[in-house]
Amino acid sequence: MEANIFIQNGWMLTLAIIIQVLLIILVAALFERNRLKKLAYWDSVTGLPNRNELNRMLRTPKGNIKTAILFLxxxxxxxxxxxxxxxxxxxxxxxxxxxxxxxVTSEQQVYRYGGDEFIFVIKGKSVDHAEQLAGLILQSIQNEYQIGGFEFNITVSIGISLGSAHDANYSDLLQQADKAMYQAKKLGENRYCLYSDFTESN
Structure with a gap:
């Protein structure tokens, strides 16, 4: 009888250890999955969502929502x-x-697109709002930076394109904002340019 109890207790202890090991493996797997997901969709330098997250967001159906792209x-x-x-x-x-x-708000999010490029996506706002945001960004970026005991000054050029979330090809909006940004650089940098203004003047 005592031998049976000893065997039974041994099996219970073994089962408990197995369950604990499986739980540890499960937690470790979930942690690693979240870590890899963060690496895939978040930029390690800025902590901002990256190009992969931008592409994933743009592929998500949202209905016919007015959208502005700011290419910085x-x-x-x-x-x-x-x-x-x-x-x-x-x-x-x-x-x-x-x-x-x-x-960043519930209606607008910034992404690090790569290198020294950033993208703002604004949903459901007017062109006036997009231009106002661009102006605020210009002022903020050009303020002095203190890095490693040295002072740095830098400016940014911004291109703005407008469309809607119903558009099938968001790459068109990105390309338009990119072209408008290069137009801003041609005009002297440290400014923004609307794609519609750029195309209407050519």
Whole structure:
């Protein structure tokens, strides 16, 4: 009788250990899955959602919602990278990301598109709102940066395109905003340009 109880207790202990091990493996797998998901959809330098998350968001059906795209590109960023190194460049991009986060709301989100490029997506707002946001971003970005004991100054050029979430091809909106951004650079940098104004003047 005692032997049976001992065997039974042994099996129960073994089962408990197996359950604990399985739980540990499950928790570790979930943690690793979340870590990999974060790496896939979030930028490690700025902590902002990245291009993958932008593409995923744009592919999600939203109905016929008015949408504005702001394409941001830092002016003369390559000079800073080449002169001070990529470490200083990454630090500057990180600080820029912090300043852009202050403009994030439930209707507008910023993404790091790559390198020194950022994208704002604004839903359900007017062109006046998009232009107002662009103006606020210009003012915020050009304020002085303190990095590694040195002072840095940088500006940004912004292109704005307008469409709706019903449009089948968001790449058109991105390309339009990209072209408008380059037009802003041609006009002297540190400014924004509407794609509609650019096309109407050509």
């Amino acid at each position: 590109d830092l002016d003369r960023f390559k000079v800073i990278n080449d002169t001070w190194g990529h470490g200083a460049g990454d630090s500057l991009v990180k600080e820029v990301g912090k300043r852009l986060k202050q403009f």
